[in-house]
Amino acid sequence: MSVSSKPVSSARDRLLEAAVELFAVHGFQAIGLRDLANYLGLHAGSLYHHIENKQSLLFELIESGFSDLLLDTVHRTKRARNPRERLRLFIQAFVAFRFNEKHTLMLMAREVANLDTEQKAQVIQLKNRYASLLKSIIDNEDREPGTPDIDNCPMTGAVIAILFGQAQWYSVETTKAVLTETLTTVISGIIGHHKKILIQGIS
Template sequence: MTAATVHSKSVPNNARDRLLDVALELFATHGYQAIGLRDLAGPLGLHAGSLYNHIENKQCLLFELIEGAVSDLLADTKRRMRGARTHRDRLQRFVHAFVVFNLAERRRLLLVTRESVNLTDEQQQAINRLRSNHADLLKAIICAECGETDCIGERTDMITEVVIGMLYGQSLWQSIEVPEQKLLDVLTHSALGIISSGKD
């Protein structure tokens, strides 16, 4: 069992989903630190203390939301990359998975980028392992694109982090609205530029 395991096995799925939905909305809108148990319990028609029948604590609820977001992003990226025939196609599918996830799940991704600092060290390590698995998919593409002998070790890691940073940074845009296809084209072109510059 993870730290985010719900204690009461008898809690109906719809009640559990409502709790997660309320937490996601409030954490993303107001910030994790600004939300107390009363804020979470109110929309559900519960007393704050009764939430402990369903969750270990507020921090574990945050962990569950962030873990679920990164796990879903990783799974969707793997699914979209299946059947890719070239390195460029794999890169485009990797970026496309991120773009689609961000457009559909912006609040969930916001928790990953902004609220992970509120997790325990152990929880952060678990999230970092998932994020590393996601980054490893990109790293394999970069190695293939650069040529295995040219793109190993520290330089590959740096290129990977720059591209990942660009993608997560895009998720924080607030003043620019770009159609999905145009966003995909721009980010893929930018990723290729970063990878190419890293080969020099």
């Protein structure tokens, strides 16, 4: 008797996989629980054995997405030997997430507005932790002794917007390695130019 090495997905796992795909492709507001149940070949009422409601399902998908991205980013950037390598590894983690969890990334980018106030607050905490990690990298990249401490919060937001934005718009076939190096080159250049302008303004 042979035993398959592939793990068997639970009913809840299949529900989460279906929900993230349908919400990403069609939009959260366009998909009801009946649509989700029909997609899975189930009765709508049976979904309540696995979830509280549609909004809590969306929150779980978005919250777990940000948590996974943050955890992998922290893990990768710990290996860096200098700030520039940390930036590359930060971008590498995002690119890996983009390739592996593209539907989840779409929800993270556009469906937070459909969460309630408490859920949004929890997601914002995760987003702030992610932004703080990037800010610490930008603060230290190519910083020479005696260089003034520059408030780069707008730059941090701009870099995150570039990452999430290209993931929504850029559909040309490429590889993780090529996209990582392209984004690292572009973002490093933008950060360097931004710092030169600010330093000139201070001096």
